[in-house]
Amino acid sequence: MGEARRKAANLAAEMETTDPKIELGLNAAIVTVREQQPYILVVRPGATGSGAFDALPYGTFSPRAHRTLEIGLREWVKRQTGLELGYVEQLYTFGDRGRHSEPGGAHTLSVGYLALTRGGGEELSGSLWSPWYAYFPWExxxxxxxxxxxxxxxxxxxxxxxxxxxxxxxxxxxxxxxxxxxxxxxxxxxxxxxxxxxxxxxxxxxxxxxxxxxxxxxxxxxxxxxxxxRPMEFDHRRILATALGRLRGKLKYRPVVFELLPPEFTLYDLQQTVEAISGTLLHKQNFRRLVEKGGLVEATGNVSTETGGRPARLYRFRREVVLERPAPGLRVKAGRG
Incomplete structure (x- = not known):
């Protein structure tokens, strides 16, 4: 046993001298929708000290300062942008050599997260809301x-x-x-x-x-x-692509779209939010039948007069649906409405 431990220690010491240090990075793709367009929160070029491209809010994980990865992510986002995150989910760990590490520096493993928030019109320190499709115009x-x-x-x-x-x-x-x-x-x-x-x-x-x-x-x-x-720093556009694909998929089996809407909304607001994320137009009547049949929303009894025409009924997310169905999402199909 002693000989085995000695060999393991020698191997570890040899690897330490030949391999770069590993650094764990935390990256957030923070999404909001306003005026029928999806936006992401980016750190202004140069604010990260790394170049002239947009970057997702990010920072390194500190095991002594952060009890969990998510706590570390929330603290970095708060420090860089002033934004308090709500809905957050982990995406994937990215570690390809050459897509993040700098020459002579530590090799970075990037843990990507998807975060959803309402609003997005406020001014934030050191960051700005940027159109999602500026980075993926083909989507x-x-x-x-x-x-x-x-x-x-x-x-x-x-x-x-x-x-x-x-x-x-x-x-x-x-x-x-x-x-x-x-x-x-x-x-x-x-x-x-x-x-x-x-x-x-x-x-x-x-x-x-x-x-x-x-x-x-x-x-x-x-x-x-x-x-x-539009290019991004390091492998941040790759992380953002992962976030967009994940969110588009989740629309179909989880009620995540309501994280992007105010407490009360019209069915037209709901449809436009789904269209903004999916990048496709939906058939109006088919969409409304799908929403109502799925029991995802319920009328509040209030109306909106901001539509420019007849007052529109206001709805809210019906939370009981998550207990009634295993996958309460919007399995929509593209179409012309």
Whole structure:
């Protein structure tokens, strides 16, 4: 036993001298919806001391100062933005080498979180609310297929798919062309939840600024490349893509959308909030039947006169539905209303 412990100690000491230190980072994708648009809270460029790109609120986890990861996240967000978080859920841990660590520094494992909040119109210290689709303009289909897909993204991705992969490219069960067809719906089947898959394909093909900044060889093969969405610091756009995909999926089986609405709202407000997050238009009458049949809301007896037409009935979330059904969400389908 003594010899085994000695060998383990020697191995640990050897690894400590050859491997970089590991740092645990906490990142928050904080979402709100106002005026029919989804926004995220970003730290102003330069406020993190790391460059000229937008960044998600983030900081490092301190085991002595923070009892849990979530407590650490809430404290960092409060310190950087002044915002008190409400709904929070953990997304994923991101640890790819080269997408966050700085030369000579610690390697960072980033724990991403999704947070939802109402309002979003207030001024916050050191941060601002930025349109979500500025970072992913190809994800907003409410006015039809985004032109950036047809004009810029699809032709370049098809060209990339037709190239011979480099010898060191990892073997995958699907070829590049097949992954494009699935991720970007080139056969007509667009899946709004595959946000991360689409961003990862753009990164792998070297088409986003982050790939060039991270020194990915694929980025060197392009010239006169336009900026495809607003870039972010480190791997924050990857974390944000994960958050968008998670939120779009959760709309279908959890009543998370009500975290983004005031206590009383019209059915039109509810529909527009779902459309803003999903990036698709919904058929008005079908949506209302789905909401009422699902028992998600109940009338308050009040009306709103802010619609510009006839007074609209006000509703609230019916909390009892979470005890009545295992997955009380909005399984909506895109359509023209």
């Amino acid at each position: 907003d289909w409410r006015s039809g297929k985004p032109e950036i897909l047809t004009r810029e993204i699809e032709p370049r991705l098809k060209e990339w798919a037709g190239r011979t992969p480099p010898p060191d490219e990892p073997a995958r069960p699907l070829r590049r062309a097949e992954r494009l067809r699935i991720g970007f719906g080139l056969d007509g089947a667009w899946d709004e939840e595959k946000v991360l898959e689409r961003y990862e394909l753009l990164y792998e093909a070297g088409l986003v600024t982050e790939a060039s900044r991270d020194g990915r060889p694929a980025a060197e093969q392009w010239s006169n490349l336009p900026e495809l969405g």
